[in-house]
Every structure is written in C-alpha cells, then in structure tokens.
Amino acid sequence: MTTLYGPDGQPLRPSQEARAVQIRGGQAPTLDPTMFNPGWRDGAPNVDGSVIYGRYGFSRAFARQTCRTLYHANGLFQVAVELAAAFLVGDAIRYGTLADKGLQQILDDFWMANSLEHVISSRMINEWMLDGEQAVVFPTGADAPPADLPALVGLVDVDLSGFTLDVNTRRGATPSDMAERLQLELAEQQRLTWERGEFVWNAHNAFYNDPRGFPVALAAADFSIAYVNMMNMRLNVHQLQQRILAVYKAFLDPNGQDAGGVPDGGVHGWRMKAMTFRQLPEQGGVIPLIHQPGFTDKEGVKYEGVNESLDFLRPAQGASDAAQDMKLILRMVALTIGGMPEHYFGEGGGATRTTAEAMGLPSIRLANKRQAAFRHTIVRMLRAEVVRRGGRDRKWQASKGSRRRVPIDLIDFPIEFPEIREESLEMIIRRAEFAATHGYASAQTLTGDIGFDAARERERGAPALQDNPLPVPAPQE
Known part of the structure; x- marks a missing residue:
C-alpha cells in the first residue's frame, strides 16, 4: 500500500470534512412555503386554510424580513x-x-x-x-x-x-x-x-x-x-x-484474480489500488509511481501504451x-x-x-x-x-x-x-467667489455651499456671517 508524505516528511493525515470557509448570506431567507410560494404574495391565510392574495403578487412582510435578515447575514x-x-x-x-x-x-x-x-x-x-x-x-x-x-x-x-x-x-x-x-x-x-x-x-x-x-x-x-x-x-x-491533488488512472488487469485466486477480470486488483487513494489527503504531497510500459497477457496478446498514471x-x-x-x-x-x-x-x-x-x-x-x-x-x-x-x-x-x-x-x-x-471642490470655490464678487448670494448660502455650517460659524463669531453686510472683494484687474 502506498503511503503519502507531506512536505515535512511525515505521513499525511486523511481528512473527510470540508474546511473551506463559507460566507454567510449566500442563501435567501425562507418563510412559510404555503404562504409565499410560488412567488411573494401580499395576503393572509383564510379560515379554510387558503390564502387571500393581495396586490402585485408581492408580500411586504416577506420583503421586509428578507432585507432585515440579509442586513445581518x-x-x-x-x-x-x-x-x-x-x-x-x-x-x-x-x-x-x-x-x-x-x-x-x-x-x-x-x-x-x-x-x-x-x-x-x-x-x-x-x-x-x-x-x-x-x-x-x-x-x-x-x-x-x-x-x-x-x-x-x-x-x-x-x-x-x-x-x-x-x-x-x-x-x-x-x-x-x-x-x-x-x-x-x-x-x-x-x-x-x-x-x-x-x-x-x-x-x-x-x-x-x-x-x-x-x-x-x-x-x-x-x-x-x-x-x-x-x-x-x-x-x-x-x-x-x-x-x-491528482486523478489516478489505474490499470485494470483483465487476467486478474480476487483474494481467493478466482478470476474476476481484475476487479479485486483495481479495488486494492483505489484503496490507496480512498481518503483525500489534508495536505499536499508527492506521490511516487512505478511506470511499466506495455502489457502482455497469458495468451501472448501485447497491449501497447498501457500504463498507470497520476495526472495533476x-x-x-x-x-x-x-x-x-x-x-x-x-x-x-x-x-x-x-x-x-x-x-x-x-x-x-x-x-x-x-x-x-x-x-x-x-x-x-x-x-x-x-x-x-x-x-x-x-x-x-x-x-x-x-x-x-x-x-x-x-x-x-x-x-x-x-x-x-x-x-x-x-x-x-x-x-x-x-x-x-x-462638481469638484475647485469648481465650487470658483463659483462661490464669483457669486460673492457680484453679490449674487448671501454669506450664509455661500458658507453652506463650500461645506461650512453657517449657523454654527455665526455663533463662533465669523465676521461675514454677522448682521454686517457681506464684504465684496475688489474686482480683479
């Protein structure tokens, strides 16, 4: 039986469980199938167990629960x-x-x-x-x-x-x-x-x-x-x-026998080979193979190109x-x-x-x-x-x-x-300067336009935001 070895030189441990991390939120929330399938329904169950459907074929309750669940999941x-x-x-x-x-x-x-x-x-x-x-x-x-x-x-x-x-x-x-x-x-x-x-x-x-x-x-x-x-x-x-790691293509011997010596077409030998790789290794490893080209049965029939391979x-x-x-x-x-x-x-x-x-x-x-x-x-x-x-x-x-x-x-x-x-910040500033130069806007409006809180800045004593008139810059030459 072949033993698989990892990079550390130790035999690899078999592992059957999946180790991939699964991210939450990949499945849609489900509610009572008698109420909402097929599709989303806006309605309530009747006394006889039937469903009174509402408008549009949608249920607001299911829509809300879907969004709320996905928000957390x-x-x-x-x-x-x-x-x-x-x-x-x-x-x-x-x-x-x-x-x-x-x-x-x-x-x-x-x-x-x-x-x-x-x-x-x-x-x-x-x-x-x-x-x-x-x-x-x-x-x-x-x-x-x-x-x-x-x-x-x-x-x-x-x-x-x-x-x-x-x-x-x-x-x-x-x-x-x-x-x-x-x-x-x-x-x-x-x-x-x-x-x-x-x-x-x-x-x-x-x-x-x-x-x-x-x-x-x-x-x-x-x-x-x-x-x-x-x-x-x-x-x-x-x-x-x-x-x-790889797919092992094992050769099936047509003249093979089982463990009791009874001819079985090579099924027993194939199963013994498959047992070597029945459990997937938890870590990677290198698998040595012996390659023997060709095969001749007891009747002298030669099979060219018959070999066993491990394709990564x-x-x-x-x-x-x-x-x-x-x-x-x-x-x-x-x-x-x-x-x-x-x-x-x-x-x-x-x-x-x-x-x-x-x-x-x-x-x-x-x-x-x-x-x-x-x-x-x-x-x-x-x-x-x-x-x-x-x-x-x-x-x-x-x-x-x-x-x-x-x-x-x-x-x-x-x-x-x-x-x-x-607009970019540069465009906003240029527009504010143009409006201030020509008196097109108040100081409060221009202050808010460039990102400041006019009320708060006025309380802090910003001169242009007091009751005084807005100073108009001198025209550019």
Whole structure:
C-alpha cells in the first residue's frame, strides 16, 4: 500500500470534512412555503386554510424580513445599505434659522431633546432603507408632555403583526396625507392608537393610492445573495482542488484474480489500488509511481501504451470567468442600491478619474431625489410638534423683516442635508467667489455651499456671517 508524505516528511493525515470557509448570506431567507410560494404574495391565510392574495403578487412582510435578515447575514448587502445611507445623510443633518423666534425655539428644543441628528443618521435612514416605511409617533394621553416642553418621539416597528394603517385618499395624494390612523395591537387586548396629527407616516414606492411602501434596498437583495453564493462556490472549488491533488488512472488487469485466486477480470486488483487513494489527503504531497510500459497477457496478446498514471490537476480553472461574473453581479448591487457605479464598492473596473466623475451623476440625481423624500418626513415631524405646542390655528412670521404671518403648513423648515453634487471642490470655490464678487448670494448660502455650517460659524463669531453686510472683494484687474 502506498503511503503519502507531506512536505515535512511525515505521513499525511486523511481528512473527510470540508474546511473551506463559507460566507454567510449566500442563501435567501425562507418563510412559510404555503404562504409565499410560488412567488411573494401580499395576503393572509383564510379560515379554510387558503390564502387571500393581495396586490402585485408581492408580500411586504416577506420583503421586509428578507432585507432585515440579509442586513445581518450578508456582508455585501449590509455594506451596500450603509454606503447608500451614508451617501444620503453623511455624518450630520443640520437646520438653518427661522424668521419667527418662537418657532425657532420650538425647533431648537425638539431637535436637542430627541437628539434628532443622531436618530436620523443612525436609525431612521437605515430602517427606511430596509423597510421602505416610517411611522414616527408622538406621546399621547397621560404620556404627552405639556405645551411648554418638547415631545420625545418614537418609531413604531411596522413589521409587528398587530400594526395597522387606516387611510383616506380624500385627504391627499401622498402616503403622508392619506394616512389617517395608526393602530398597534399588543398582548392582553391592549391597543395603542394614534390619530391624525399624532404621527407622521412615509412610504417608499407607494403608487396607485396604495399608502404602504416597499424596502428601498429590496432590489439589491437577490444580487447580494448571488454574489456571496458565487463566492462560496469558488471557495468550495478551491477547497476541493487543494485536496484532490491528482486523478489516478489505474490499470485494470483483465487476467486478474480476487483474494481467493478466482478470476474476476481484475476487479479485486483495481479495488486494492483505489484503496490507496480512498481518503483525500489534508495536505499536499508527492506521490511516487512505478511506470511499466506495455502489457502482455497469458495468451501472448501485447497491449501497447498501457500504463498507470497520476495526472495533476490545474487549480482554479474558470477563475477568470468567475471573476467577470462576480464583477457583473457587484455592478448590479451598486446599481440597484442607489444607481452607484461599481468603483464606489471598491471595484475600479475600467473607470478613470474623468469617467468616474461622470459615472457618479445618475447616483447623485437619485440621491437628491431620496433626500427630498426623507426631508419630507422630517419637516412633517417638525410641523406636528409645532401644532402640538402652539395649536393648529396659530400663525407664524413668514420671513425676516416681514409682518406677514402664515399657518405652519406654509412654513418651510431649512433642513440641510449634506450637499451631493458632481462638481469638484475647485469648481465650487470658483463659483462661490464669483457669486460673492457680484453679490449674487448671501454669506450664509455661500458658507453652506463650500461645506461650512453657517449657523454654527455665526455663533463662533465669523465676521461675514454677522448682521454686517457681506464684504465684496475688489474686482480683479
């Protein structure tokens, strides 16, 4: 019997278990097959066991659970969601100054009491990406604070089984306007209810008078699963190739006999040879072979070219094709998560500095659109807090120096998201200098345009941001 030796000169130990690392997130989450197969269904089981299917053949519950599970199990999906969220909100969301001092005080109190900047960037944006729906509720009843104190808002988990949303399409065309009542059924017959004005509702991809939404990141789920699944297949291929060192082509002796001397056509001898390599070695090794060319049976028949051989495999065959496939899947993940080019995910591809800037334009446009949708939720939160503290009928100063007072629904809150644009810093500075030279923009606008927080810098004493007129640079000769 042949003994295999490793590089250290010691006999190799047999190993049957797979040692390749398998990356999590390569399999799609599964739910009750009677509920969701074939396809995703939006409905509930009937009393007779049948399923009442809803619109579009999709189930929001399954879509949410898919995205939530992949966020924790699939590293690529998690990074893609985090990257898209960071692209939208960055490290901070700020607000500007309002003309009405009373309104400004309410905004300051509410923002600070709820740590709203942190809540938005660390939780709200991620949950919006994974659920596509947001339910912000205010304390009611005995839990509601007095009108001179800010309210602490909460976020309802829209995936809870007792969550329901009542809507009325006569109130408006957006999900926020259509939402009329939120209810949450808890244990022991306890029900929490929020009426209109006590909550803020927003939904992504809510079309055709349907107030419920779908996860923003849903389109990237299947591609993220496919990417990790292909990585696992490549790991499995390499793991097998490091254990299957070679293919042993053993010669079958037609005149062979079994252990008892009974002719069996060489089956016994072939099995004895195969036993030598029955267990795959855990480490690599060199296998010595004796080569005896030709063979002549007892009747004198000569078989030319009959020999035994050990053909070593070439590892990682097809790796280049797999790499191209994986780049394509990664490109689809980047595209579906936010229209981002593949170099945002660490894959340079054939992009140069010039083409990379141009490739980012679609993602910038899409990010601006999503910022507007998310700003809508924040503004409605602020307006709900103002109504709670000041009443629905109270009017507020519209602009600085004006005596005109308007309802809160006509007040625009200056919520400042991180600027997302395709211009380089040099272009931004040149444009700001041009506007300052000709007096086309205020100091506050120009300060925010080049990346500074105008309100904060004014408090720190920046001369151009005080009540003094903006100094105009002398024209260049």
